[in-house]
Amino acid sequence: MRLATAAISLLTLAGFASAAPYRDDLVQWNLNTNQNAQSPLDYQSTRPGGKYTKSPDNWRAIPFYTLLLDKFADGDPSNNDFFATPFEHDWRETQLRFGGDLKGLVSKLDYLQGMGIGGIFISGTPFLNMLWQADSYSPIDFTVLDPHWGVWDDWRNMIDEIHSRGMYLMMDFTVGTMADLIGFSGHLNESTPFDLNEYSAVWKHPNYMPWNFTEYVDFDVINDRNDSCIMPKFWQDDGTVVDVQTNGCLASDFDQYGDI
Numbered sequence: 001m002r003l004a005t006a007a008i009s010l011l012t013l014a015g016f017a018s019a020a021p022y023r024d025d026l027v028q029w030n031l032n033t034n035q036n037a038q039s040p041l042d043y044q045s046t047r048p049g050g051k052y053t054k055s056p057d058n059w060r061a062i063p064f065y066t067l068l069l070d071k072f073a074d075g076d077p078s079n080n081d082f083f084a085t086p087f088e089h090d091w092r093e094t095q096l097r098f099g100g101d102l103k104g105l106v107s108k109l110d111y112l113q114g115m116g117i118g119g120i121f122i123s124g125t126p127f128l129n130m131l132w133q134a135d136s137y138s139p140i141d142f143t144v145l146d147p148h149w150g151v152w153d154d155w156r157n158m159i160d161e162i163h164s165r166g167m168y169l170m171m172d173f174t175v176g177t178m179a180d181l182i183g184f185s186g187h188l189n190e191s192t193p194f195d196l197n198e199y200s201a202v203w204k205h206p207n208y209m210p211w212n213f214t215e216y217v218d219f220d221v222i223n224d225r226n227d228s229c230i231m232p233k234f235w236q237d238d239g240t241v242v243d244v245q246t247n248g249c250l251a252s253d254f255d256q257y258g259d260i
Helices: 006-016 102-107 109-114 152-164
Strands: 064-068 119-123 168-171 182-184 201-203
Touching (some): 102 109, 102 152, 152 168
Parallel strands (some): 119 168
Antiparallel strands (some): 182 201
């Protein structure tokens, strides 16, 4: 697959996600620049001064360095506690944010290049993430960049710096794991037993979520039943077929069978 710049790759994602519309307070982080967008198909973005960078003929021939951006290098301490929440940043804890960011990565590019590294792979989502999830595998929205890494101009500068050294960039697009915004009715403070009839789900609306992103804009909880839904066969370990008694399944974007 041919890639232009990593910035263009990020911009392309905006056309496939029904995520955050234009907001004045998110200008420095929101990929969408169309103030009049009515749907994701109307989203627009720009890459001022950008130029096409040809992909290598063989990606496998490039020595890549994989990193978790937060754990690599802290180039701008001012964004470590961006949302000013408890335990958002603590460099002494392995499970909280260390403070690494894009400016820190740029400051180490000469070092990486000197080791013979030809490409950088940033692991985890570049997008808005759960506040205390430093590994970046809990995305909330797929067009708003995480402010802990920097602003749009920091991303553009980082990409330009990498390309100016003849190096390449790969980005992780994490959708297999997401933020913790959904709970099951009656079990918000306890583990929910598995049930093939599923549970009604609710948005938790935590008061610590950034910029009032208390729900996924890309996906929705639907507690209406689809009576035509037929479960597959299930077998016990000894080969006995399980007698499944269900009344269809929920028409939600999520499986609501409990905590698995």
